[in-house]
Amino acid sequence: MGGRSSTRLVVAAAITDDLLVPRTLLAARRTAPDALAGLWEFPGGKVERGESVEQALRRELREELGVEIEIGDEIPGPDDGRGVDDQCGDEPVWMLRPGDADVERLVMRVWWARVLPGADGATVEPRPLQDHDELRVLEPGGWRDVAWLPADKRIVDALLQDATDRHRRAYC
Numbered sequence: 001m002g003g004r005s006s007t008r009l010v011v012a013a014a015i016t017d018d019l020l021v022p023r024t025l026l027a028a029r030r031t032a033p034d035a036l037a038g039l040w041e042f043p044g045g046k047v048e049r050g051e052s053v054e055q056a057l058r059r060e061l062r063e064e065l066g067v068e069i070e071i072g073d074e075i076p077g078p079d080d081g082r083g084v085d086d087q088c089g090d091e092p093v094w095m096l097r098p099g100d101a102d103v104e105r106l107v108m109r110v111w112w113a114r115v116l117p118g119a120d121g122a123t124v125e126p127r128p129l130q131d132h133d134e135l136r137v138l139e140p141g142g143w144r145d146v147a148w149l150p151a152d153k154r155i156v157d158a159l160l161q162d163a164t165d166r167h168r169r170a171y172c
């Protein structure tokens with residue numbers, strides 16, 4: 001089938017222990033499709049019609065990991081977000097996959113996030129409920145130590161840079 005391709009927006013969370021001075025980073029191992037299974041990513045997914053990016057991010061984290069989150073700062077991407085479905089402005093995005101006549105272009109926006117405690121104040125541990133078979137909390141110095149999806153590698157680098165800057169501002 002031919003026709004004009006559209007651009008689909010994916011939202012994802014860089015889950016950390018501390019939004020202001022991040023030390024850890026959560027990676028999730030995909031189970032599908034075959035081409036991506038076994039590789040690691042940020043939990044999240046596609047924004048659905050009629051949803052805001054924030055609603056989509058909260059829904060995906062609830063479905064995939066069973067957690068409620070506090071959303072921190074965005075890690076803006078270097079790519080052009082104009083013409084993206086489901087977003088009003090031209091926020092910069094991370095290109096995941098260039099589209100062609102048959103395949104939609106995929107772009108992503110990423111935010112720092114922190115898992116909220118339960119109503120009783122108890123710590124809630126993320127669980128791989130859907131789309132992932134393993135979660136890993138990467139410690140400082142180990143954020144590059146899993147096989148990230150190809151498009152995610154430069155996002156991990158940007159997160160590392162941002163975390164390093166925040167540590168410097170907090171402690172120097």
Ligand SMILES: Nc1nc2c([nH]c(=O)n2[C@H]2C[C@H](O)[C@@H](COP(=O)(O)OP(=O)(O)OP(=O)(O)O)O2)c(=O)[nH]1
Nearest residue numbers: 010012041042043044045046047096106149151152
């Ligand atoms: N969630 C997520 N997707 C990513 C990342 N990096 C990356 O290239 N992708 C790609 C993989 C998929 O092709 C696409 C996201 O689709 P998805 O399968 O996670 O989203 P979804 O559950 O809403 O999708 P669907 O089953 O409704 O098609 O973006 C990442 O860090 N997180």
